[in-house]
Amino acid sequence: MRLACFSAIKIKCGSENFNGYPVCATLERHIPMSGTKDPAGMGVPPTYVRRTPLTVLAGGLRLTAVFDGLLKSAFDAYRHVGAAQLRQALGPMANEDAPWTDSNCFVVESAGSLGLIDAGSGVHLDHTAGALSNHLTDMGIAPGDIDYVIMTHLHGDHVGGLINPDGSRIFPRAVMHLHTEEAEYWRNAPSGVAGEHHPADLTGMALRAYSDGAATFEDGREILPGVKAIHLPGHTPGHSGFFIGEGPDAVFIWGDVIHLPEVQFARPDITTVYDLDVVRAEESRRKALTMACEARLKVAGMHLRQPPFGRVVRHRNAFAFTADEIGAAPRVP
Known part of the structure; x- marks a missing residue:
């Protein structure tokens, strides 16, 4: 089984629009696709209903970003910023x-294996998310x-795509890899500890x-050839990122370091109610952003806008993000 190639897109960055910091223009970064009906009348931007996976070469490995969909959050889920600022x-x-x-x-x-980093929401959370399985089918990948x-x-928006409603496995042969502290924490977590948006019982079902x-x-x-872990705790105890591949084309996938890119690059102090330890979460965000900036790493994230590949740069006393131009990636030998 091999992945299909995908066409190139071009990204432009907009003018300063949050506390004087540049943010890549949202509308210019959307990727229109078929199926623009608003699911369940939820007010979803039409270009966000469906979009094509994007593939890059990451230091000898082939890495494809798959858009699982949109999750509806809440303005009061973000600390140190008001609803009016977020809307703007x-x-x-x-x-x-x-x-x-x-x-x-x-x-x-890689030449000898095929795997996933996270699995989205599946059928368990918002109707506007859970698109991973359909994308995999389109890409010719069977469970x-x-x-x-x-x-x-x-969290539920990362493990939901691993299990059916009855708790059975979707990927029958897949081996789960997770940080030791993440496994220990969730095996002993009481129901509801992660909040309504991340039900502990969904995590338990996946485990x-x-x-x-x-x-x-x-x-x-x-963890595997070409995939190295970096512990970025705070969002959860074992929250981790990964370096994919080696050399100048390696990609740093940083997990949930950023939830709302429009504001958290400019304001790394903005934390969320989903962070189990807000102090460590902010420390990990600053660590990841500083490392990505100083090492000029290509980065990717679970909650970056599309395309979720880019570079971090210093801007004033914080950071800004520039999305990469993405083209079709060649085959892995």
Whole structure:
């Protein structure tokens, strides 16, 4: 099984629009696709209903970003920023009631294996998310083709796509890889500890479904050839990012370091109610942004807007993000 190639897109960045910091223009960065009906009348921007996966070469591995959909959040879920500021900064990615958050997963292909980094929401959360399975079908990937699933962390919008409504596995052969502290925390977490948006029972269902043969990792460990972990705790105890590939084309997938890119690059102090430890979450965000900036790393994130690949630069006393131009990636030999 091989992945299809995808056409190129071009990205432009807009003018300063949040506290004087530049943010890539939201409308220019959308990728229109077929199926523009607004699901369930939820006020979703029409270009966000469906879009094509995007593929890059990451230091010898083939990495494809798959848009799982949109998650509806809440203005009061973000600390140190008001609803009016968020509405202004997010533009069409917020309505009067709430901001919309992008949700991404990644397919990793090497010469000998095929796997996922996170799996989206599945059928368990918002009707506007859970598109991973359809995208995999379109890409010619059957559930039985997936060899492994590497987890940034175990919130519901990352594990829901691993399980059916009855809790059974969607990927029958896949081995789950997760940080040791993430596994320990969620195996002992009381129901509802993650809040309404991330039900602990959904996380528990995924853990039970993939417990046989599950593997844990530590900070700095090479999980699989070309995939190295970096511990970025705070959002959850074992929240982790990953370096995909080696050399100048390597990609740093940082998980949930950023939830709302329109504001958190400019204001890394903005945390969320979904962070289990807000102090460590902010520390990890600043660590990841500083590292990405100083090392000039190509980055990708689970909640970056489309396309979710780009570079971090210093701007004033904080950061800004520039999305990459993405073209079709060549085959992995």
